[in-house]
Amino acid sequence: MSKKRTFLTKMLVVSLSFMLAVGVSASVSQAAEEEVRIGAIVALSGPLSPYGPDWLNAGELAIEDMNRMGGVFGRKVKLFVEDSETDTEEGIKAAKKLIPINKVIAIYGPTSGVVVGIMDYAEKNKVPVISGVSGSSRLDKTGGVYQYRTAPSDSYEGLVNGAFILEELGVREAALITQNDEGTLSVARGFKEAYEKQGGRIVEEVVVNAGQATYMSSVDLAFKSNPKVVLVAADMDVTSVIIREWRRADYGGKLVCGSDVSDSKQFVDLVGERNLEGVYYTFIASDPDTIPFQIFQAKFRNFTGRELGYGAANCYDAMAVFLLALEAAGEASGEAIAENMRKVANPPGVVVGTIEEGKAALMLGKEINYEGASGPVDFDEYGNVAGGYAKYVFDAEGKGVLVKYYPAGSLS
Amino acid sequence: MMAYPSLEMTGNEVTIMVASIIQHVLYGVVTGSILLLGTLGFTMVERLDGFVNISHGQLIAIGAYSMWLCYNILGLNFVIAAILAIAISALAALLIYKVFFKPILRFAVVTVIITSCGVGIFLNGVIEYLGGPDVHSLGLPIYRVAKLGSVRLISKDFMAVIVVGVVSIIIIHLFLQRTKLGKAFRAVSSNRPLALTKGVNLDSLSTLVWLLNGVTAGLAGILLGVVGNLSPDMGWHQTMVIMSVAVLGGLGNIYGIMIAAFIVGITMDVGVLFFPSGYRPALAFAIIIIGLLLKPEGIFSE
Amino acid sequence: MEWIDFLVAMASLGAIYGIVAVAYNIQYGYTRMVNFGTVAWFAIGAYTYTILTTHPPLAEDSYRFGLELSPVLGVIGAGAASGVVAYLVGLPTLKLKGHYFAIVTFAFAEIVGYTLINERWLTNGAVGFFSIPQPLAGWVSAYFYNYLFFFMVLGVLIVTYFLLGRVAKAPFGRVLKGIRESETVCLSAGKKVSSFKMKAFIVSSIFMGVAGALYAMYMTLVTPDMFNLLVTFTVLFAVVIGGKANSKGVILGMFLLVFADQFTRFIEVPSSYAVKMSAIRAMIYGLLLIIILRFLPQGIIKEKKVICD
Secondary structure (H helix, E strand, O other), X not given: OHHHXXXXXXXXXXXXXXXXXXXXXHHHHOOOOOOEEEEEEEOOOOOOOOOHXXXXXXXXXXXXXHHHOOOXXXXXXXXXXXXXXXXXXXXXXXXXXXXXXXXXXXXXXXXXXXXXXXXXXXXXXXXXXXXXXXXXXXXXXXXXXXXXEOOOOHHHHHHHHHHHHHXXXXXXXXXXXXXOOHHHHHHHHHHHHHHHHOOXXXXXXXXXXXXXXXXXXXXXXXXXXXXXXXXXEXXXXXXXXXXXXXXXXXXXXXXXXXXXXXXXXXXXXXXXXXXOOOOEEEEEEOOOOOHHHHHHHHHHHHHHOOOOOOOHHXXXXXXXXXHHHHHHHOOOOHHHHHHHHHHHHOOOOEEEOOHHHHHHHHXXXXXXXXOEOOEOOOOOOOOOOOOEEEEEEEOXXXXXXXXXXXXXXXXX | OOOOOOOOOOHHHHHHHHHHHHHHHHHHHHHHHHHHHHHHHHHHHHHHHOOOOOOHHHHHHHHHHHHHHHHHHOOOOHHHHHHHHHHHHHHHHHHHHHHHHHHHOOOOHHHHHHHHHHHHHHHHHHHHHHHOOOOEXXXXXXXXXXXXXXXXXXXXXXXXXXXXXXXXXXXHHHXXXXXXXXXXXXXXXXXXXXXXXXXXXXXXXXXXXXXXXXXXHHHHHHHHHHHOOEOOOHHHHHHHHHHHHHHHOOOOOHHHHHHHHHHHHHHHHHHOOOOOHHHHHHHHHHHHHHHHHHOOOOOOOO | OOHHHHHHHHHHHHHHHHHHHHHHHHHHHHOOOOOOOHHHHHHHHHHHHHHHHOOOOOOOOOOOOOOOOOHHHHHHHHHHHHHHXXXXXXXXXXXXXXXXXXXXXXXXXXXXXXXXXXXXXXXXXXXXXXXXXXXXXXXXXXXXXXXXXXXXXXXXXXHHHHHHHHHHHOHHHHHHHHHHHOHHHHHHOXXXXXXXXXXXXXXXXXXXXXXXXXXXXXXXXXXXXXOOHHHHHHHHHHHHHHOOOOXXXXXXHHHHHHHHHHHHXXXXXXXXXXXXXXXXXXXXXXXXXXXXXXXXOOOOOOOOOOOOO
C-alpha cells in the first residue's frame, strides 16, 4: 500500500509540475519581438459577464482598426486576454501574470474593483491602466498618471437621477432599493446626496443581497409608504426580479433603474418584454448624433453581428486613446503611453473622431485631440472624463425610448 | 426601515402593521415551501449515507437548468417540461451518487464531505460551461396579486408554489408511513444496525433515496425558476440556507425539517420589517446559532 | 526569467494560505474540530491590520477609524483580535459535536461576512480599503519588493511551522491527538479536554489572524467579497490532501492547490473560449480534488501513529 501511495504521489507532483512548465514555457516562447503587447482584463464570467464580450470586442475592434493601417509606428498590436471573473482577487492574479510573463505594456478594460486592486502594482511597474467601465466614485480622486478611465463617475449618475426624478417626474419623495455591492451602493449614495440636496426626501431605504430566493418582502417594504418613485440600484439579475415583483403586486408608482440595465435583448428576455412598460432606466450615453458614434455603431455591428450595448463605445475610446498615444510616442513602453495620453486626448490639437484620422494626422506631424464615440474624452488631473447620461423609458414592446439626455457637465 | 411597534401607535397604524405582517408571513410560506423541497433530499442523504453533502445545491441548479432546457429551449409544454426536468434531476442525482460517492462511503466521513465539496465545484463548472455564465429566466407570465381590500395577498403562481410544497409534504408523509421502502428508511435512519439485521436492502434503499433526492431538489430548482432567475451560482446560494434549515430541524428528522423550513422562511421575510434589510440572509444563520446553543442536538431531534 | 516573478508572487500567496493551513491543522488534524468558518478569523485578522494601519478617513470614506499605526502593531493587533474572537466563539460552541460545530462555525463566518458588508462605519462596507501599507516597501524598488515580501512571508511560515510543530511534539500535542482519537479515553485519563481544546483553538486562530494581516499586505486592498467560502474550502482541502496532523504535507498540499488553480491561465485559447475558461477551471479543480481523495484518502504524506498517553 505504501509503495502505491508513493508512486501515486510522485505521479501527481510530476504531472502538475509538468503542466505548469509547459504552460509557462509556451507563453514565454511566443514572445515575438515586433509586436506591441497590450493586456486586457475583462469580466467574462461572474455578475458582469453579460457585458464582458461587448467590452472585449470593442477593444479588439480598436486594435484591428489600428493594425489594418500597419499597426503603431509599423508594429502590430497584440492583445492578451484574461478573465477577471468580476472578482478583485482574480483580477490581481491576472495582472500579475500579464505584466511579468506576457510583458504587456498597458492594461485595458477592468471594472472598478479590479482597477483599485491593480492600480498600485501596475503603477510600480509603469503599466498604465485604462477602462471604459470603471465608474465607481472611489476612483474620482485617484490615479491620473497611470490610471485613466473613459467611463464617467457614478457620482454624476447620482446627480442625473436626482435631477430627473425631481424635475422631469416632479416627485419629491422617493424610496430606494439598493444591492449590497460596491458599484450599486456608490450609485445609490450619489443619488441620495444629490436628491436630498435638491430638496427631495427619501422615505424608505431597502438593501438587498444577490442570490436571495425571493425578493417579495424587500420590494413590499420599499413600497410600504406608497412612494411615487422607487429607484432601483441593482444588477441585471436582481433588477429583473424586482421589476417582476412590482408588476405582480401592482404597486403602482414608477420604477427608475440605474445604468446596469438597458434594452438589450438579454435584459428584456429576463424580465419579459410585456412587463417593462413604463420602467425608466439610465444609459451612459454618448451623444448618438455625433459622427464618431455612428461610425463606431456600424463598425461594431459589422464586427460582432450584435447591436452595441452598455459601455461598448467607452471601451472603444479607451483602447483608441492608448493606441494613439503609442503612435504619438513612437516607442513601445508604458511610460511613453502615460506621457502622451493627454497630448492625444485633450485639446489643443486637430479634432479627430476615429483612429484612422488620428493616425493619419499624427503621421503628418500634427497634434491631435481625439473626440470619440463616447464623447470628448478629455482627461482631468485624475484621469477622469465627464460623461453624458440619458434617461430612457421602456415602451410596450420592451424598446427604450429616449426621455432626456444630460450632456457632460450640464448639472453641477 | 419600519418603526418598531410602540404604545403610541394609532389604531390605523396597528392595522397596517398587522396587514404587513400577514403579508410577509405569506411570503415566508412561499420561501419556506421552496426551502422544504430543497432540504428534504439533503437530510435524507445525511441520514442514510451519513455525510453532509455540500454539493446538494448543485442538484437544485440542475433541476432549474433542465427546466430551462425543456421549457425554453426545446419549447415543450410547461407540465411536460417540468416532469422531464425532474426526471433528469433524478437520474443526475443517481449518477452522481454512483460515480462519486458510493465508492468512497467506506472512507472517513470528513473525506466524503470534502469530496462533496469537490463534486460541488465540479458540477458548478459543468453548469456554467453548458448554460453559460449569464443569468436566464424561464420567461413565465406574471400573475397579478389577489387583494383583500387594501391588503395584498398572493398571486396565482406563488400560490401554486405553496400548493406544491404542501402536496409534497403529504406525499412524503405517506411515503414514510405507508410504503415498505419508506418504513425501511425510517428504520435505518433511527437505528441502523438493528435495521440491517432485519434484512433491509441498503442498496435499493440508497438508489431510491438518491432518486428522491434528485426529484425534490429538481422540483425546488423549478420553483426557484418560477419565482426568480437562473444563474450558474444559484446552487451555492441555496446551500447555505438549506444547511440552516437542516440544522434547525435536527439533521435527519424529516418532520422537523418540514417545520423548520417554514420557520426559517417566515423569519427571514418577516424579519426585514424589523431588522436592517441587508442582514436578511444572516437571520437564517443567527437562527442556527441560537438554536444550537440552546439545544445542541437540534431543536427537533429525536 | 520573469516567469519567476509570477511564481514568486503565487508562492507568496501559497505561503500565506499555508500559515492558515498549518494553524488549521492544529484544530482539525490534531483535535478533529471541524471548523467550517476559517475565513472568519482570516478576515478578522486582515481587517484588524487594515483598520490599525490605514490612514484616517477622507471626506468620501464611510469608515471612522484609521489609526495609522506601524505594521508591526497591526500584525500584533490582528493576531490578538482573532484570538479574542476565538475565545468568545469557543466558549459556547466547543462542546458541540462534530457536525454541529462545523455548521455553527460556518454560520458564524457568514454573519461576519454580512457584518463586513453592512457595518460601514468600521469596514467601509462593500467598498473596503485600498492602498494598504506594505511594511518595508520603501526600502527596495517595486521589482525587488516582490521577493522581499516573499521572504518575509516564508519566514513567518517557517516560524509558524516550528512553533506549532513544537506544540505538536510536546505533551500538549499528544493530548490533542488523543482527543482526536477518543475523547472519552483522554477524559478518563484525567486530562481536562475542554481547556485543551480551547487553548488549541485560540492559538491556531491567532496564527490565522496573522496570516490575514499578511494577506491584506499582499493584496494592498481588502473587500468583503475577497473573504468567501472558497478560502475556508481551500484551507480544508490543503489539510486533507496534505494528510492530517502533518504540517509538511499540509504546506505541500497548499502550494499544489494554489498552482493548480492558476496554471490554467497559461493555456492560450482564442478569446471566444476565454469565457468558458473559468468554468473549465472549476471543473478541473473539482475533479482534481475528487480524484486525489479517491486514491489518496489519507493525504499525500501519511502521518505516524502515536497513542494517547
